[in-house]
Amino acid sequence: MTRELWKGNEALAEAAVRAGVDAFFGYPITPQTELLEYMARRMPELGRTFLQAESEIGAINMVYGAACAGVRAMTSSSSPGISLMQEGLSYIAGSEVPCVLVDIMRGGPGLGNIQPGQGDYFQVTRSAGHGDFHPIVLAPSTVQEAVDLTYLSFDLAFRYRTIVIIAGDGALGQMMEPVEMPPMREPTVDRPDWALSGTAGRAPRIITSLYLDAEELERTNLRLQEKLHAIHTTEQNWESYQTEDAEWLVVAFGTVGRIAKSAVRAARGAGIRAGLFRPISLWPYPEAALDELIERVQGVLVVEMNAGQMLEDVRAIVQGRVPVRFLGRMGGVIPLPDEISAELAHMARMHQRGNGFGSQHRAAERSKIL
């Protein structure tokens, strides 16, 4: 296979096409718009469905309907649009139908701006709507990884009848990189045995998220939890980089994950034994792998493009065994490798002096400086 230069958003769209997406519904929003534009051109070419909805709320409910019919349905948006979709996502989760959602995160809260951000971590990993559920959330750090994860996402969504969210950010969506595209899959014609495909020759089926009887709803929830437990135990995914002998562990995901790689190399050049733990699945969080690494390091540095969201997951896993320090940039500012390696050097220095470096919140320190 040859490698071609692709823009992140367009590469994600083509990967979904090759994975056999049957229907795309969406609404434009920067920095995700090229994905929708690409689909508007590509889907009709293949005789598949593309529809620009009147809003994100319309788009997610069209996805809900298409998913109930057992086809491969997807939508994409960016942070404020995902907020609008939450109601629909909860209904999809409650009805247990599969779909894929791409979130190209931007700076928030509110309209924020159109620069890259990671402030949707809570929004996408915790539930992305009301009620007890978690979507599967995958966070690529390169355009190639975005393509590979998107290609697999429909299989995951259908295996578990769940929502799969590809959580990228504005940098990844706008970035152009060489990519090896996966082969085109034949569209699936067989619909699953739960799909609403017309009652000709069979008994009617019902897909709903409404259970007025308390005990029935609890039974439904228990079944959902059982499924989430199965996902939690089997779908944890991560990358470890130079962690074998690491004393100082950087934990970062997505775009920051790849920036942190440069920082780890720089720190090692300066004699600091640094390593990187990069979660690829944000839910389920790769707890077991991180837990095992914590036993062998002196301290952890969490780096994110937000005020410290994944930080809470890391702290829950570390449970005070080693100090956890946080470096966060917000508003679309991307942390640079120098900042991260300087922070690692600071941690190593303080440790040598025997001062410890506490678990001070970097944002608080920054506001003091400002």
Add this chain to the structure above:
Amino acid sequence: MTKGTVSIQTDRCKGCGLCIQACPQHVLTLADTLNARGYHHVQLDERDGHCTGCGICAIVCPDVAFTVYREPLRRAA
């Protein structure tokens, strides 16, 4: 040194700033205004005519926003 200029399709620009880093003549800056896509796009600051038309901006630009013009060197007699 040759004289040159660049024309920039500003609506393709996402303001990544790679060209600004790469320009050996320091004649590229980010505009205060936004383009149609909402980004501060790059612009050529030609006040002193320092652009040589070397084309490095066009090579590093991931979004193919530059067209480079270069005055041909005159041959000696």
